[in-house]
Amino acid sequence: MLDVVYAQLSDPGCVRDHNEDYLGCVPPQDEEQARTHGWLFALADGVGGHQRGEVASSLAVEKLLAGFRNALPGEPYTTLLPRLVQAANTQVFEAGLTAGSSGASMATTVVACALRYDRAIVSHVGDSRCYLVRQQYAVSLTRDHTVSSEQQRLGLVSAREAAGTATSHLLSRALGTEMFVSVETSEHQIFPGDTLLLCSDGLHHSVNSEDIVAVTSKTASFEQAAATLVALAKERDGSDNISVQLIGVRAVERVGMYRGRHYKIQ
Secondary structure, three states: OOEEEEEEEEOOOOOOOOOOOEEEEEEOOOHHHHHHOOEEEEEEEEEOOHHHHHHHHHHHHHHHHHHHHHOOOOOOHHHHHHHHHOOOOOOOHHHHHHHHHHHHOOOOEEEEEEEEEEEEEEEEEEOOEEEEEOEEEEEEEEOEEHHHHHHHHHHOHHHHHHHHOOEEEEEOOEEEEOOOOOOOEEEEEOOOOOEEEEEEEHHHOOOOOHHHHHHHHHOOOOHHHHHHHHHHHHHOOOOEEEEEEEEEEOOOEEEEEEEEEEEEEO
């Protein structure tokens, strides 16, 4: 059976007087639910000012968590997660319309990771990230939805130019700005010893993949690792809210699929 440990931490940083990040998770209640529903982790970074960002991020994550809890047993994550993110987008978009002019710019990023058996499905919108740490190497499983990143993917600018442009923090898509949003989703096989890390840009703008590997591999517990990563981000910058979720994979259940049903692989 899939067995994971986790820790999560959110901090307002050194400059802002409130936190517009929001995070949450849905762990299974027993072994049966671990197989039928699995685990969900979600993190959002609200934008909009006047405390509307924190409303957007909390609405998005709570909508995701509630939808996951009420999902049909065994529903494929590759369809479930994008559907839940779209529902979260609708929630934020409609809340912005209801709020009138004060909510017109209400929006949020979101990154969600669902785990079951030996698979992790990641869906995201915006520039909050999910990293996979394996064998002393960390790689981002998401790509930033920012104007500069899109320009880099099109070959219009180099990676160095993209990092230094004024549009490096300007989102090209986010939840709540339109009635529908393009959700990016990917599937990954996981192994015992893997670590998944979800974070807002307050962390990854000042803490790189080498730092993530160093902290997660040398710290005794995930709670300490999360605290160390947040402290490092505050030391180097701290101008933004900082949030991180760490998920350690201790055991997996290898399965195959035949005629729409899972079967265990010995």
